[in-house]
Amino acid sequence: MKSLALDYRRNKYLYYMIFPVILYYLIFHYVPMYGAIIAFKNYRIADGFLNSPWVGFEHFTSFFQSYYFWRLIKNTLLLNLYMLIFSFPAPIVFALLINEIVVQRFKRVVQTVTYLPHFISMIVVCGMITQFLSRDGFITDILVFLGMERQVLLAHPEYFRTVYIVSDIWQGIGWGSIVYLAAITGINPELYEASRIDGASRWKQTLHITLPGILPIIIILFILKVGHMLDVGFEKIILLYNPNTYVTADMISTFVYRKGLQGSFEFSYATAVGLFQAAVNFLLLIAANRISRKVSENSLW
Amino acid sequence: MANRTIQRSAGETAFQLCNNLFMALMVAITLYPFVYVVFSSISDSRLLLSHTGVLLAPLGFTLEAYTMVFKNPNILTGYLNTLILVVVGTALNLFMTSLGAYVLSRKGIAWTKPIMLMIVFTMFFSGGMIPMYLLVNNWLHLGDTLLALIIPGLISTWNLIILRTSFGTIPESLIESARIDGAQDFSILFRIVIPLSLPVMAVMVLFYGVGHWNSWFGAMIYLRDRELFPLQLILREILIQNNTSYMSGNASIEDVEAIGESIKYATIVIATLPILFVYPFLQKYFVKGVMIGSIKE
Numbered sequence: 001m002k003s004l005a006l007d008y009r010r011n012k013y014l015y016y017m018i019f020p021v022i023l024y025y026l027i028f029h030y031v032p033m034y035g036a037i038i039a040f041k042n043y044r045i046a047d048g049f050l051n052s053p054w055v056g057f058e059h060f061t062s063f064f065q066s067y068y069f070w071r072l073i074k075n076t077l078l079l080n081l082y083m084l085i086f087s088f089p090a091p092i093v094f095a096l097l098i099n100e101i102v103v104q105r106f107k108r109v110v111q112t113v114t115y116l117p118h119f120i121s122m123i124v125v126c127g128m129i130t131q132f133l134s135r136d137g138f139i140t141d142i143l144v145f146l147g148m149e150r151q152v153l154l155a156h157p158e159y160f161r162t163v164y165i166v167s168d169i170w171q172g173i174g175w176g177s178i179v180y181l182a183a184i185t186g187i188n189p190e191l192y193e194a195s196r197i198d199g200a201s202r203w204k205q206t207l208h209i210t211l212p213g214i215l216p217i218i219i220i221l222f223i224l225k226v227g228h229m230l231d232v233g234f235e236k237i238i239l240l241y242n243p244n245t246y247v248t249a250d251m252i253s254t255f256v257y258r259k260g261l262q263g264s265f266e267f268s269y270a271t272a273v274g275l276f277q278a279a280v281n282f283l284l285l286i287a288a289n290r291i292s293r294k295v296s297e298n299s300l301w
Numbered sequence: 302m303a304n305r306t307i308q309r310s311a312g313e314t315a316f317q318l319c320n321n322l323f324m325a326l327m328v329a330i331t332l333y334p335f336v337y338v339v340f341s342s343i344s345d346s347r348l349l350l351s352h353t354g355v356l357l358a359p360l361g362f363t364l365e366a367y368t369m370v371f372k373n374p375n376i377l378t379g380y381l382n383t384l385i386l387v388v389v390g391t392a393l394n395l396f397m398t399s400l401g402a403y404v405l406s407r408k409g410i411a412w413t414k415p416i417m418l419m420i421v422f423t424m425f426f427s428g429g430m431i432p433m434y435l436l437v438n439n440w441l442h443l444g445d446t447l448l449a450l451i452i453p454g455l456i457s458t459w460n461l462i463i464l465r466t467s468f469g470t471i472p473e474s475l476i477e478s479a480r481i482d483g484a485q486d487f488s489i490l491f492r493i494v495i496p497l498s499l500p501v502m503a504v505m506v507l508f509y510g511v512g513h514w515n516s517w518f519g520a521m522i523y524l525r526d527r528e529l530f531p532l533q534l535i536l537r538e539i540l541i542q543n544n545t546s547y548m549s550g551n552a553s554i555e556d557v558e559a560i561g562e563s564i565k566y567a568t569i570v571i572a573t574l575p576i577l578f579v580y581p582f583l584q585k586y587f588v589k590g591v592m593i594g595s596i597k598e
Contacts, residue, residue, distance in 0.1 A: 007411070013486035014404050018416065021401035021456065025420055028453050032428030032436055045439060094327075100320050112584055113328045119576050121515035123533050124569050127540025128334055131565060138337060141354040170330070178588055202313055227425060235518055239541050253430075260431040261522050267431050274429030282426050 114174025227285030
């Protein structure tokens with residue numbers, strides 16, 4: 001206690017400076033965590049947060065037993081699985097290919113251009129998607145030319161995931177590759193020289209030097225991705241889905257939004273669903289981290 | 302030996318060729334949608350409606366759609382609100398993030414570790430959308446104000462970590478000598494640390510600024526008053542909810558559909574142009590920022 005007082009006297013400005021930051025985190029991150037106890041209550045605005053009656057796990061059980069539960073779990077996990085299979089490796093492969101470009105100017109052009117979609121707003125991207133995939137949109141025209149029947153892709157649940165993933169790769173491949181390119185730059189050039197003397201081809205070098213060199217960062221990003229398995233794509237889905245495509249497009253997060261903030265305002269029920277999602281995410285993160293630490297000695301903590 | 306070298310380079314030349322072609326294709330795929338949007342926005346709307354497939358040049362030339370978009374008062378107030386959000390929001394973001402990053406980058410202070418832990422934990426667990434909404438709207442009564450779109454996002458933890466890492470690379474001796482000269486932490490931060498970190502600060506401006514420019518969800522749930530709507534929310538009405546008819550003015554019923562298409566494309570251009578404009582200037586900085594962010598402590 002005495003040392004704290006001493007520290008305060010020496011660093012009092014640091015205390016002043018960190019105070020608003022801590023206050024911000026307490027109010028806008030920890031108060032909502034505490035507020036999540038309304039998942040175990042029947043929150044009524046008139047009664048307020050503390051006086052609303054407790055109902056235990058009622059909202060959770062009614063969610064688990066609802067018709068939507070398995071559909072939401074399936075949709076959320078499937079979309080994420082596809083993202084792990086397609087969206088996640090795409091920037092890695094792309095970074096490796098960019099790294100092979102010899103002409104530096106061309107390399108910069110490719111990078112500058114492919115980063116761009118990341119900065120375009122989700123509304124504009126989704127507006128473009130709906131425009132291009134409409135009945136007479138130009139992508140629809142191309143697909144018809146390639147032999148597909150003329151239809152509105154976004155009206156059919158069976159295409160939703162494809163549209164989502166393909167556009168996701170378009171939006172993120174360049175931006176996602178930056179981190180890997182940075183990691184590639186950090187690899188010791190002597191390793192390449194030594195391997196060249198031993199007669200390794202570019203392909204062998206990629207396989208045995210570049211890939212292992214960026215593996216730690218791949219694993220870290222993979223763990224983070226798994227830790228957010230249940231809550232990706234929320235804004236984009238809200239902008240792209242419609243009641244016709246709920247069968248495949250509705251996710252836990254979009255369900256929380258609809259239940260809680262659209263129409264019926266079932267605050268407690270939606271909070272319970274959201275809390276379930278956050279808890280599963282957190283467990284997935286811990287599991288992924290533990291597995292990774294065992295298998296590869298890389299981990300977040 | 303020489304022979305093997307030649308064979309290898311032949312295979313590699315083929316690969317180089319294919320790779321370059323593939324990269325050119327990637328550039329085309331990334332850019333073409335934007336080119337298509339621009340071409341469509343200046344095309345004659347009736348010609349556009351009867352056209353199928355890709356556009357290699359605008360069909361005719363007219364700025365009709367643009368004049369209609371700019372006649373829409375919502376677009377202008379939306380622009381203004383977004384501008385306020387970007388300027389005020391980003392300034393406050395930078396201030397708060399710098400404070401946190403500076404204190405947490407100082408060495409030898411016992412309590413930085415628990416505070417860091419408390420901050421990082423929020424990246425992995427949150428109370429969720431509904432408690433946040435209730436906090437902002439019902440408990441703090443920020444609903445229907447632009448503050449509801451600024452204050453809850455004052456600090457992005459990811460950016461805080463990037464900035465902290467960057468501040469941490471500034472030599473401790475520099476800060477110590479300033480302290481010996483009688484400088485307090487506030488002036489050390491604003492006179493020494495920030496000026497020495499301008500590239501990363503530029504990245505922060507880009508990340509936070511673009512974030513404010515593009516954000517819409519908060520506005521959708523917190524704002525009722527149309528006068529406060531940021532641009533993205535107006536765009537949503539036009540692009541996603543397909544509400545363009547009120548802009549097409551005196552056009553005949555057949556023309557409304559055609560004009561509606563052009564209006565959408567013109568809107569996309571107008572909403573994207575500012576980003577395209579600042580992007581080249583900040584582009585060289587953000588790669589650096591992301592690289593710093595990728596370094597594990």
